[in-house]
Amino acid sequence: MRAIALTLAAALLSGTAFAQTAPVPAPAEPKVFVSVDEASALVSSLKGLNVKNAADETVGEIEDFVIAGNSFASYILSVGGFLGMGTHYVAVSPSALAVTWNATDKKWNARINATKEQLKAAQQFKYEGRFAK
Template sequence: MRPIALALAATVLSSAAFAQTAPTPAQAPVFVSVNEASALTSSLKGLNVRNAGDENVGEIEDVVIAGNSLASYILSVGGFLGMGTHYVAVSPNALAITWNATDKKWNARINATKDQLKAAPQFKYEGRFAK
């Protein structure tokens, strides 16, 4: 009987320790409306990015969230069928993302050439960002 009581006590104590280390939200849920000017990340992934010369210079590969804020977009530049692809992280302010109601399509623009993007510091999908 004593081993069962010890096992039960250990389970209760480990549960209490886990509950203390689990993150908890800062506040109760707040429900919001999503307006028509908003974009879903699922709509942006794979979106071609064009420059002022209307050249396709990359594609939105990912969206980076830090805390509760949009931190950056990961663009894939160059490569073919996943070979030689260069990933770069750009500030959200670097992209102009708009909705074209006529075409019913999202558009992304950046003020950079493909060569400038290829020369930018590379973002690597490794460590906690590994795919």
């Protein structure tokens, strides 16, 4: 009887040992190629796009885009100024700007829930340091 118990204990322990030494699967390789769907927009199509508010007034223009790590972090909008003089740049969250495709006009539209005065009063983004043009 004691021999059966020892044999059973040895079998259980060896099963546990095998379970602990099972190989860990390698992490999946990151995707290299992706497909681009029709709902996507090219940055080159959006740069220079006028930004309008709810009153259909032009309040700024998409000047640039900020990428942080591998994520789209913000739009840089230019507000006011004339021929680059007196222009105020602000960084806005991607969720603050609604960018849509108008199939009838075949063009992109951008809308923000802010007035030109609110954008001019926002913290200024400066093209300096590592962001210098």
